[in-house]
Amino acid sequence: MSDTADTEQRGEAPVDEADGAPRRRVSRRSLLGWTGAGVALGAGAVGGGVAVASLPEQRSQPSSGGEIAFYGPHQAGISTPVQDRLHFAAFDVTTDSRDELIGVLKEWTAAAAAMTAGRDVGEGAVGGLAEAPPDDTGEALGLPPSRLTLTIGFGPTLFEKDGKDRFGLAKRRPEALVELPAFPGDKLDPARSGGDICVQACADDPQVAVHAIRNLARIGFGKVAVRWSQLGFGKTSSTTPDAQTPRNLMGFKDGTHNVAGTDTAALDKHVWAAPGDGQDWMTGGSYLVARRIRMHIETWDRTPLKEQEDIFGRDKGEGAPVGKRKERDEPNLKAMLPTAHVRLAHPDSNGGAMILRRGYSFTDGTDGLGRLEAGLFFLAYQRDVRKGFVPVQKRLAANDALNEYIQHVGSAVFACPPGVRKSGEWWGQALFGDKR
Amino acid sequence: MPAVRRRPAAVGATSLSIALAALALAGCADKAEDDAKGAVEVTATDSKCEVSKKEFAAGHVSFAVHNKGSKVTEVYVYGAGDRIVTERENIGPGTRATINAEVKAGDYEIACKPGMKGDGIRQKVSVTGKGAPKKTDPRLNKAVADYRTYTQSQADETIPVTQRFADAVKAGDVNKARSLYALSRIGWERTEPVAESFGDIDPKVDVREDGLEKGQDWTGWHRLEKSLWQAKKISADDKKLADTLMTDLKDWQKRVGKAEITPTSMANGAKELLDEVATGKVTGEEERYSHTDLVDFNANVEGAKKAYELLEPVASENNKALTATLDREFADIEKELAKYRKGDAYVSYDTVGKDKRKELSDAVNALAEPLSKLAAAVVVK
Numbered sequence: 131m132s133d134t135a136d137t138e139q140r141g142e143a144p145v146d147e148a149d150g151a152p153r154r155r156v157s158r159r160s161l162l163g164w165t166g167a168g169v170a171l172g173a174g175a176v177g178g179g180v181a182v183a184s185l186p187e188q189r190s191q192p193s194s195g196g197e198i199a200f201y202g203p204h205q206a207g208i209s210t211p212v213q214d215r216l217h218f219a220a221f222d223v224t225t226d227s228r229d230e231l232i233g234v235l236k237e238w239t240a241a242a243a244a245m246t247a248g249r250d251v252g253e254g255a256v257g258g259l260a261e262a263p264p265d266d267t268g269e270a271l272g273l274p275p276s277r278l279t280l281t282i283g284f285g286p287t288l289f290e291k292d293g294k295d296r297f298g299l300a301k302r303r304p305e306a307l308v309e310l311p312a313f314p315g316d317k318l319d320p321a322r323s324g325g326d327i328c329v330q331a332c333a334d335d336p337q338v339a340v341h342a343i344r345n346l347a348r349i350g351f352g353k354v355a356v357r358w359s360q361l362g363f364g365k366t367s368s369t370t371p372d373a374q375t376p377r378n379l380m381g382f383k384d385g386t387h388n389v390a391g392t393d394t395a396a397l398d399k400h401v402w403a404a405p406g407d408g409q410d411w412m413t414g415g416s417y418l419v420a421r422r423i424r425m426h427i428e429t430w431d432r433t434p435l436k437e438q439e440d441i442f443g444r445d446k447g448e449g450a451p452v453g454k455r456k457e458r459d460e461p462n463l464k465a466m467l468p469t470a471h472v473r474l475a476h477p478d479s480n481g482g483a484m485i486l487r488r489g490y491s492f493t494d495g496t497d498g499l500g501r502l503e504a505g506l507f508f509l510a511y512q513r514d515v516r517k518g519f520v521p522v523q524k525r526l527a528a529n530d531a532l533n534e535y536i537q538h539v540g541s542a543v544f545a546c547p548p549g550v551r552k553s554g555e556w557w558g559q560a561l562f563g564d565k566r
Numbered sequence: 567m568p569a570v571r572r573r574p575a576a577v578g579a580t581s582l583s584i585a586l587a588a589l590a591l592a593g594c595a596d597k598a599e600d601d602a603k604g605a606v607e608v609t610a611t612d613s614k615c616e617v618s619k620k621e622f623a624a625g626h627v628s629f630a631v632h633n634k635g636s637k638v639t640e641v642y643v644y645g646a647g648d649r650i651v652t653e654r655e656n657i658g659p660g661t662r663a664t665i666n667a668e669v670k671a672g673d674y675e676i677a678c679k680p681g682m683k684g685d686g687i688r689q690k691v692s693v694t695g696k697g698a699p700k701k702t703d704p705r706l707n708k709a710v711a712d713y714r715t716y717t718q719s720q721a722d723e724t725i726p727v728t729q730r731f732a733d734a735v736k737a738g739d740v741n742k743a744r745s746l747y748a749l750s751r752i753g754w755e756r757t758e759p760v761a762e763s764f765g766d767i768d769p770k771v772d773v774r775e776d777g778l779e780k781g782q783d784w785t786g787w788h789r790l791e792k793s794l795w796q797a798k799k800i801s802a803d804d805k806k807l808a809d810t811l812m813t814d815l816k817d818w819q820k821r822v823g824k825a826e827i828t829p830t831s832m833a834n835g836a837k838e839l840l841d842e843v844a845t846g847k848v849t850g851e852e853e854r855y856s857h858t859d860l861v862d863f864n865a866n867v868e869g870a871k872k873a874y875e876l877l878e879p880v881a882s883e884n885n886k887a888l889t890a891t892l893d894r895e896f897a898d899i900e901k902e903l904a905k906y907r908k909g910d911a912y913v914s915y916d917t918v919g920k921d922k923r924k925e926l927s928d929a930v931n932a933l934a935e936p937l938s939k940l941a942a943a944v945v946v947k
């Protein structure tokens with residue numbers, strides 16, 4: 131398959147330089163991913179050395195109004211540039227009928243193709259029958275596509291639940307779609323874990339992302355029901371190495387060494403399922419691990435700067451690894467504490483294992499104890515969960531100094547099929563055995 | 567390329583010809599002689615109902631009634647679906663009465679009801695003039711008429727059972743009042759959107775404490791519910807409120823036949839019953855003291871199903887897939903509710919855990935979403 135065409139198709143909108151903003155200037159907007167008017171901070175505020183060739187991902191609207199192609203060999207929303215906002219939903223399938231489930235997937239695909247192109251669902255939000263509710267819920271009227279991507283995944287329970295082959299899919303379950311083992315320190319809430327199907331909606335405008343999930347949920351009523359969902363307000367990783375690495379809620383750049391969307395060799399090696407990996411229907415797809423990680427940010431904020439930097443293994447301003455000057459300097463792992471986060475998560479500590487991270491910060495109000503219910507909604511794509519997330523997380527859960535400040539409270543794993551190649555095809559078509 | 571969301575071309579222009587009953591009522595019965603000239607004469611006997619003309623112009627119309635029979639009679643003017651345009655009761659033998667109304671173009675029926683009962687002896691009349699008569703489908707008119715009968719029967723049946731409830735309250739019998747409370751609400755819950763269309767009755771009989779407006783006295787079922795289950799005793803005020811409840815419900819019983827009902831309002835009323843379930847019952851807010859929410863839940867579903875069944879023959883012609891889905895989802899939700907059946911009532915809702923409530927909520931969403939599309943399937947094009 132051709133990744134070249136894919137990359138071209140999904141290329142970002144050209145940078146609008148009309149505002150004449152000097153590239154060295156780091157705006158608050160681009161720091162936090164806000165789309166409001168950019169408030170320029172002095173470059174020194176983040177260490178001064180953030181020289182980046184372009185900042186396409188930090189554009190505010192309308193220049194981020196571009197359309198990411200829905201059709202292609204891989205689903206958009208994995209290797210495509212990371213947008214600012216997330217609405218992620220996990221669904222339970224409530225129908226027992228395979229045909230009804232297929233019906234939902236077909237309707238969803240059509241709606242997803244429309245919404246990612248900036249169009250309304252069905253016959254639209256206005257102008258229809260006065261006595262009937264409109265097909266589209268309407269809150270995205272007048273908004274540009276905002277780089278909306280919709281990415282679907284299938285959870286283990288879709289294939290088999292309580293020993294039951296619900297939809298005749300049990301023999302098509304990929305071996306790589308494992309239930310994650312229990313990791314030390316996990317405190318998983320079943321109501322925020324699992325799910326038969328997931329949809330990841332990413333966009334630069336939160337309203338566009340929420341609109342997408344809301345309309346898909348509406349289409350699905352009676353056949354699928356939302357099990358849990360998560361909003362993310364700020365990206366924490368990027369698939370475009372030229373762009374500035376976003377910060378997590380601990381104030382650190384974490385995810386500098388991510389798989390780049392343009393690095394087809396790394397994508398093929400670490401992200402896309404290949405022929406011979408197992409189930410053929412997954413070829414060109416990827417496995418997603420979602421973890422809701424609560425951060426104890428209040429105690430973190432009381433931690434001395436030096437300790438914070440030691441825990442991560444990076445300096446806080448520039449993001450440079452211990453003993454280095456620049457964020458992207460090759461880290462010297464041995465210079466870090468054995469429990470440093472970067473050291474433990476680095477591919478060199480994990481037999482070369484890499485995962486494509488695409489997580490978002492969240493703050494779901496407060497926890498009733500006067501603290502923010504905040505953290506990282508971790509999303510990672512990989513070719514095989516058993517070689518990607520599982521070994522890395524085993525190492526982290528056992529040793530990471532950061533564990534004192536975080537807790538994994540939700541977990542799910544999904545097999546995300548390859549892309550829908552053209553109009554008329556639908557999400558999961560190869561899984562359900564239709565000829566493509 | 568980065569298209570701003572297109573505004574879809576207006577598709578609905580023709581469909582705006584809703585089957586709204588083509589008339590507006592300004593019934594004023596007591597201006598006897600004002601418009602006697604040109605009046606439509608209605609001669610009522612014990613076996614006949616004769617009208618002087620069967621076709622007349624739209625606008626202000628007087629009906630001059632003369633009861634030549636031996637029984638007290640009443641005269642009704644019905645629009646499509648037996649909607650009452652205007653009516654006059656208690657016209658004694660040998661007496662005359664004049665009924666005035668604003669009547670729009672369309673087809674009507676005039677009914678004389680000797681002995682003041684039954685459907686009456688009917689005469690078809692047509693009113694012409696401004697605006698062509700709206701297209702109607704006789705099957706839908708029948709559905710509306712049958713639904714109107716249903717709403718009336720629900721009100722009629724509610725009165726005696728609520729009277730028993732009120733009597734128990736007035737007797738200070740907490741246990742007996744508790745046993746009759748949920749039962750007394752069933753007829754109301756089945757037809758709530760119609761009752762609510764009057765605006766003034768619902769706030770008197772079915773308001774919850776948090777729904778009160780500033781300065782509004784709390785009356786009705788839920789105040790008594792709070793006394794019975796929370797205070798566990800009946801105050802002197804409660805006894806008075808039991809009478810007030812009866813007065814207000816009798817007002818409803820008397821007026822329910824005049825409600826504006828159309829095929830689309832029936833369909834959307836069915837959907838509104840599910841909205842009631844979704845916002846009040848599934849959450850346990852409606853019956854927060856008695857926890858009899860599932861009784862209301864079931865009554866809401868029954869009322870929605872009644873409206874649906876009456877519309878189904880036309881709806882299935884227009885959208886077979888929709889009615890197939892609705893048939894299935896009604897069956898599903900009934901099955902779901904049956905799990906909580908206990909004797910001839912339901913388990914207390916406070917015993918239904920969060921997971922189970924989610925299942926009920928999913929079933930409500932599964933039914934309510936397609937039900938919201940029923941109106942489009944019964945619009946007369």
